Amino acid sequence: MSITRRSVVAAFAAIALSATQLSAQNQAPVVxxxxxxxxxxxxxxxxxxxxxxxxVRLSMGSTGNFARQIRxxxxxxxxxxxxEKFIAELHRDGFTRNEGDLYAIGRIVVKVPTGSMLMADGSLESLRKALAEGKITRFAIxxxxHAPYGMRAREALIHAGLWEPLQPFLVLGENVSQxxxxxxxxxxxxxxxxxxxxxxxxxxxxxxxxLIPADWHNPLRQRMVLLKNAGPVAEAFYDYMQSASARQIMERYGFVLPNE
Known part of the structure; x- marks a missing residue:
């Protein structure tokens, strides 16, 4: 290949690379x-x-699965x-910019559909009675x-002495939304x-x-962090998550907020 042709090929390669980089920069960051x-x-x-x-683009799922995907x-x-333990582990292994920030503490509840024979009872006594009477067919967590809300549900059921009796009837969601x-x-x-x-x-x-009593399980300390490749839009959204506007929305959804 001549010097001139090599120069042309190199120039086109540089243009293509610049276009790819520009396209990546213009895409909304994924949270x-x-x-x-x-x-x-x-x-x-x-x-x-x-x-x-x-x-920003949102990808919703299980914390444990996301931690694996980041790795x-x-x-x-x-x-x-x-x-927050998942972020601590990622930070330890060099995947994040820093240790991140606590943005909320979550809570778990018993949820029963309209018409269920169960009562929405955070003490789980209704569930205990229904199990004893053989009236439970399926119960979801x-x-x-890999899902922290499932971990806390298991801890609460263990606390109540219901984890083992409930085993044949458990239906497991991939995440708490499922x-x-x-x-x-x-x-x-x-x-x-x-x-x-x-x-x-x-x-x-x-x-x-x-609500299930908070002292029946380990706290759901929810932490966020910027990853090593975070750009300016991600940085802006991260800051916005700590704004009064965002905190007001989080409070409306029942999250306990850290002190500013």
């Missing part, structure tokens, strides 16, 4: 958010767009976890192997889900709920 945030963060992202003209190179720019779908499907007597989901307009009308 990996725990599924208990499904409704709250969607509202916050919309308010952020209205106030700033900037946009495998998933192109998220912000990680909003339902359990998030998968405790657990809520299962609990309200009409094929289950109920489930344990995130308070934030129970308060959402979509789910509030589909049954009743009651």
């Amino acid at each position: 990996a958010a725990a599924s208990d945030l499904q409704f709250a963060v969607a509202e916050i992202a919309e308010a952020f767009k209205v106030e700033t003209g900037k946009e 495998e190179g998933a192109p998220f720019q912000i990680f909003m976890a339902a359990d 998030a998968n405790p192997d 657990a809520a779908q299962f609990a309200l499907s009409g094929n289950a007597e109920g489930g344990i889900i995130a308070y934030s989901l129970a308060l959402s307009p979509d789910l509030a009308v589909k049954g009743s709920h009651d």
Whole structure:
């Protein structure tokens, strides 16, 4: 290949690379958010767009699954976890800019669909009685192997002495949002889900709920962090999450907020 031809090829390659980089920069950053945030963060992202003209894309799912995907190179720019231990581990291994910020403490509730024979009873006595009478066919929680809300549901059931008796009837959601779908499907007597989901307009009308005592399980300390590849829009949204506007929305969905 002649010097001239090599120069032309190199020039085209540089242009293509620049175009790819520009396209990546122009794309809205992806926020990996725990599924208990499904409704709250969607509202916050919309308010952020209205106030700033900037946009983020939301990917909702299980905190444990997101942590694994980040280790495998998933192109998220912000990680909003339902359990801060996952962020501590990612930070230790060099995947995040810093240790992040606590943005909320979550709660769990018993949620029962309209017409269920169970009562929405945070003490779980209604569930205990129904189990003893053989009236439970399905009861939903998030998968405790990787979903923090499922882990806390398991802890609460262990505290109440119901974990072992409930085993044959458990239906596990991939995340707490799917657990809520299962609990309200009409094929289950109920489930344990995130308070934030129970308060959402979509789910509030589909049954009743009651808070499980906070001291029955480890706290759901929810932390967010910027990942190493975070750009300016991600940085702006991260800051916005700590604004009065965002905090007001989070409070409306039942989250306990850290002091500013």
